[in-house]
Amino acid sequence: MGYFYTFACSSCPHTESVKTGRSYFDKSKGLRKQALKGTYGEKIQQEMEAHPEYVLDQEKCLYVCSCGCWINEFKKNILSANPLETDDFKVVKQNRHVCPECGKVMRMVKEKEIMDLKLRCPDCKKEMHAEPDACGFCD
Ligand SMILES: [Zn+2]
Numbered sequence: 001m002g003y004f005y006t007f008a009c010s011s012c013p014h015t016e017s018v019k020t021g022r023s024y025f026d027k028s029k030g031l032r033k034q035a036l037k038g039t040y041g042e043k044i045q046q047e048m049e050a051h052p053e054y055v056l057d058q059e060k061c062l063y064v065c066s067c068g069c070w071i072n073e074f075k076k077n078i079l080s081a082n083p084l085e086t087d088d089f090k091v092v093k094q095n096r097h098v099c100p101e102c103g104k105v106m107r108m109v110k111e112k113e114i115m116d117l118k119l120r121c122p123d124c125k126k127e128m129h130a131e132p133d134a135c136g137f138c139d
C-alpha cells in the first residue's frame, strides 16, 4: 500500500530511506492515541478529545521546503472515519506541515516526482539521489 525509496548521498556514504502510503500494520488508532497525548500539537489534541470518532490520516508523504529541509511524515489530516476500514471517510481538517528549520509551509511531493528529486544529505549537506535499484512497491 505504498512505496519505498532509498536515497544515497553523492559525496558521503550516507543513505536515507523514504516511505510513502498507508501501511496496514500501522493502524491510525495508534496515531489517535499519540494525538490525544499531544504529540501533534494542542489543536489536534483538542479536536481528538472532542470527537471520539475522528482519526488521524496515517498516510506517509514526503515534504520539502524551499530552504532545502525535508521530512518524511504522516499527513496528519483529521478524518471522520478510518480509511483502512471504510471507503467512506471525510477529511475534516487538513494540517499543513511547517518547516522545522525556517517555519515556512512545506510542499508535499507527488509520487511521480520523488525519483527525480534531490534531497539534502543530513550529514554533509550535499545532494542525495534516489537509487532506482533500491526503490519499489511495499505492502
Ligand atoms: Zn552526504
Ligand SMILES: [Zn+2]
Pocket (backbone or CB within 6 Å): 065, 066, 067, 068, 069, 099, 100, 101, 102, 103, 104
Ligand atoms: Zn525551511
